[in-house]
Amino acid sequence: MEQHLTFIGGGNIALAIYGGLLEAGYPSHRITVADPSSEQGALATKMGLTWQADNQSAIRDADIVMICVKPNWVETVCQELRAELQQQTLVSVAAGVTTEQISRWSGTDRVIRCMPNTPALVKTGMMGLFSNPAVDAATCTAVESLFNSVGLTAWFDQESDLDAVTAISGSGPAYFFYLMEAMISAAESFGIAPSVARTLVVQTALGAANMAADSAHSPNALRRHVTSPGGTTEAACDLLTSADFTALVAAACTAAKARSEALSAH
Template structure:
């Protein structure tokens, strides 16, 4: 983390993910004076100003002294933002967390090869994110380390071997929290149907999800092995698993993630076409 503590970081966009990263960086010791946020919404600027970071609504002013520029805007606003910053980022590392924005598109418009693409996920808001990163060969090891340190302020960082794998990361971890929330919804509903009070069903479900995740993280066993350890022959868990298997739940989950990956590829192409 030491290298990034000596950098000036500018966020283009001050939404939830930017705020999570800013909070993580401040907690890791980055001085607030080294952070600048540019956002057109006054309410967001005022909120961030309470953290003593610099705020502005002028992107060109924001990047003036930056070592790292982090793009954290909605995809539909990216084209105009990139065009306004064209040729202005020489000597600066660009980190993009914009969904669907390919490195080649960003690099072409900004006229720089120092671009790292990141697919984060929303648990970054509670410092437990899972972030997939990719950069082309033009990005140095030092720049990769800086990008890792920025993103690690809110969770796990994993570098993938090709940009195409970012679409897989999107399917697994980018969209992944929603899959678990869906499972939680279903378990809470089932608990209510079985006679539990909603608050009781909710508390049991959420704590079970937390406990299972913690066991999987800390155990030397795989999730498959952990599941088998809980599944006694002819027991209650086996009865439930058999229903899942009969409904082809595993196959359907795999098909769902494949659909998410395909849609990620389509959105990336649509965004690239709109910017060109």
């Protein structure tokens, strides 16, 4: 039988994960959502899940407790759950909150940290995972298989690597959306209708991502393959290169990583 999952916090990322699990056929009666907001409760109930406003009663029957609140709420939530925790494993998706902090606040060593991203909602999420050594292999496998139903997973030996994961795949969807916004604006400035501009850009992003995922070649090789000397793609890429596009993206990722490290330091 599937593990009983309780989500503490039913916002964006919880919806992405439980929505993806439901899409993948996970039984709705094995999922509980605890959130003080009746709006989130109504959403969960509409999708056939159990909604509880009280976190402590919500975890009583849980095997796995997914902590999906904002990072500044994690300490309060862990302290609240402390008295009810027995064999449940805590899986936190909160950016920058360490397994050591969660163990200290909750009183359990059974802690896994996950850095997911919102494409989990459409089953193309990317989840970076780190486990406290106290979690047994069977539980790690069960958690990995849950997340595999909403995307791909990668385990990391060093917890500090999750700061890099946060900067690349956790925050990464927003970088691609930003590029899409800029390309849609450019298309509109050429006189293309907004709805057509959106289709041109989104379909191109999807096609490029699918090619990169399916091909044995690197993105660099794929780019060179479509860049003819003296052609249109070369004109655009030359301009991006002269504006130091690679360094700009690296600086943006470094800023996100530094922010994740700063959050962990508290």
